[in-house]
Amino acid sequence: MSKILEISNAVEAGKKKVVVQLVKEALEEGLSPMDILNEGMIKAMGNVGEKFKLNEIYVPEMLVAARAMKAGVEVLKPHLGENKGASLGKFIICSVEGDLHDIGKNLVAMMVESTGYEVLDIGVDVSAEKLIAAIKENPDCNLVGLSSLLTTTMPAMKKLVAAIKEAGLDQQVKIMVGGAPITQEFADSIGADAFAADAASAAAKAKELAAR
Ligand code: B12
Structure with missing residues (x-):
């Protein structure tokens, strides 16, 4: 299974610690932070939303997925673009x-x-x-x-x-x-x-x- 898919599955399952670990590994392997975000995490939240709509999961599962994603985003944050200093x-x-x-x-x-x-x-x-x-x-x-x-x-x-x-x-x-x-x-x-x-x-x- 690709690392991105593993991240996506872990976000969907709400496995916060696993997400953090996998995102760190993905960055070490040189995967693009934007791909990890878009293909790994945002897509996973889309799947979570679909499952919620179909009554396959409920609010608590949505919430743990959201927490897992937030934890992953924290790891990605320093890699998502350098702060050019406030001037705009x-x-x-x-x-x-x-x-x-x-x-x-x-x-x-x-x-x-x-x-x-x-x-x-x-x-x-x-x-x-x-x-x-x-x-x-x-x-x-x-x-x-x-x-x-x-x-x-x-x-x-x-x-x-x-x-x-x-x-x-x-x-x-x-x-x-x-x-x-x-x-x-x-x-x-x-x-x-x-x-x-x-x-x-x-x-x-x-x-x-x-x-x-
Ligand atoms: C996680 C989640 C939750 C979590 C939120 C946790 C949190 N801290 O955010 C919890 C469990 C709390 C939750 C609660 C509810 N949720 Co909810 N939730 C979701 C879910 C699965 C993911 C949202 C998400 O984080 N997506 C990932 C992010 C990255 O994407 P995004 O938010 O769309 O943001 C991107 C763009 O939209 C854009 N963007 C966003 N904001 C802004 C602002 C600006 C200025 C700009 C330019 C761009 C921009 O850029 C972002 C990054 O790329 C969605 C499903 C979905 N497909 O969206 C349902 C969803 C939004 N929820 C839904 C519902 C129904 C609810 C509840 C009413 C459920 C309930 N019965 O209680 C409550 C409402 C609570 C409330 N009053 O707000 C429905 C909404 C249906 C509708 N048409 O209105 C959805 C679509 C699920 C579904 N398919 O039915 N939810």
């Missing part, structure tokens, strides 16, 4: 109100940081009040990232974008949105400045937005 600005990122999923958000934070943004992660289940306060407290913030993994929290994303505009803070920040159910069309419909489907494209978009 400050990026505030969160998962929207009602949404507790944070793996994708954390990956986006990590990749955007590696392009040269300072990152302020204000967590999950973030209300409009909390987000607006964070932007106001950080006048050097020029980019906001909103993550939503549930179709039921997409309206909360719309609410956060509207709140930023109502507060006049769209003069200060650009807004980038993402998450499994989010599309370019949805991003356009709620007035976001950018959408990205994955962490690598989010980093590229963030760089592009800083140059605008």
